[in-house]
Amino acid sequence: MIWAAVIAGSLGCYLLKLAGVSLPSRVLDHPNMRRIADLLPVALLAALAALSTLTEGHRLAIDARLAGVAVAMVAHRLGAPFLAVVATAAASAALLRLV
Amino acid sequence: MSTRRAAPNFAGMKARHRKIVGDGIGVGVATGAYGLSFGAISIASHLNLAQTCALSLLMFSGASQFALVGVVASGGNPLAGAASAVLLGARNAFYGLRLAPMLGLRGPKRAVVAQLVIDESTAMALAQTGRGAERDQGDEGDEDGDGRVGFFATGLSVFVLWNLGTLLGAVAARHLTDPKQLGLDAAVPAAFLALLSPRMKGRQPWAIALTAAAVALALSPFAPAGVPVLAAAAVAVVAGVAGR
Known part of the structure; x- marks a missing residue:
């Protein structure tokens, strides 16, 4: 099942890239389409972030992840690079679980 | 900065292209570091090494890859994860629209170059041409080749280093017994938020x-x-x- 998702997802992403460089611009270039493509990442990333911070299976759960994410966002605000932000989240959640 | 109109100034153009290539490699190194975290998170989300590397090679779009892996990690149907990944990839089609006239692609070459159309390569290409995202200049506009150099330097170095980073991160994470112990479950949402923040x-x-x-x-x-x-x-x- 995971392989099917890897292949199908990759194929879909590739075909979108190919369509962009191949199709005449009037096929895709509708203002609504452009707006939706700009807004999709915002909606999807926000939903994914909320779910992976606050749910455990089908339950809402507040635990060390939330603290880790909060500390990481402070690091991000201070200008830390991506890897440092992600590592900060992991390290602070892990530390909190130790105490 | 540069004297754009002085067409015969090849020395100046070469120096400029060298600098653009250097910038592109810089972006590649930064992205490679982020590939490390993707590799580790993917393994912690119960994808295997081959699946993790296949995603970076074939999907090659960071946010989409994190989305697929995030849905799998939360116990969701992997195909729902694939659907989220494809929706996130829709923006790449619009990047391609803007890049196509600049890159002057024809025929089967497009099939290869398309894979390099991602956030980073698009941003670097458009930054070189200095014209904003909104203006459509048709097929004119990159006569000194700066945009093309920016696109390929960034696209290729990100491709190589993102895949290398993924492999290294994944191999390192395979030795973990419990991803929670290292807080990797908190790394996932932090990655999503860091990807989200420039769009806010x-x-x-x-x-x-x-x-x-x-x-x-x-x-x-x-x-x-x-x-x-x-x-x-x-x-x-x-x-x-x-x-x-």
Whole structure:
């Protein structure tokens, strides 16, 4: 099942890239389409972030992840690079679980 | 900065191209570091080494890859994860629209070059031409080749280093017994937020992000895992059609 998702997802992403460089611009270039493509990442990333911070299976759960994410966002605000932000989240959640 | 009109100034052009290549490699190194975290998180989300590397080679779009892996990690149907990944990849089609005239691609070459159309290569290419995202200049506009150099230097170095980073991160993470112990479950949302943050300019993105998060959280107790994310995508579609 995971392989099917890897292949199908990759194929879909590739075909979108190919369509962009191949199709005449009037096929895709509708203002609504452009707006939706700009807004999709915002909606999807926000939903994914909320779910992976606050749910455990089908339950809402507040635990060390939330603290880790909060500390990481402070690091991000201070200008830390991506890897440092992600590592900060992991390290602070892990530390909190130790105490 | 540069004397754009002085066409015969080949020395100046060469120096400029060298600098653009250097910048592209810099972006590649930064992205490679982020590939490390993707590799580790993917393994912690129960994808195997081959699946993790296949994603970076074949999907080659960071946010989409994190989305697929995130849905799998939350116990969702992997195909719902694939659908989220494809929706996130829709923006690459619009990048391609803007790049096609600049790159002057024809025929089968397009099939190869298309894979390099990602956030980073597009941003670097458009930054070189100095014309904003909105103006359509047709097929004219990159006569000194700066945009093309920016695109290929960035696209190729990100491709190589992202895949290398993924492999190294994944191999390192295979030795973990419990990803939670290292807090990798908190690394996943931090990665999503770091990807989200450059897009949060103005009020509309905030409204969309908060609505999408609320919709997803509200559905998560009832809907099969993976579905709340797709429902959140509907928020973007509605807002896009409403055109506000």
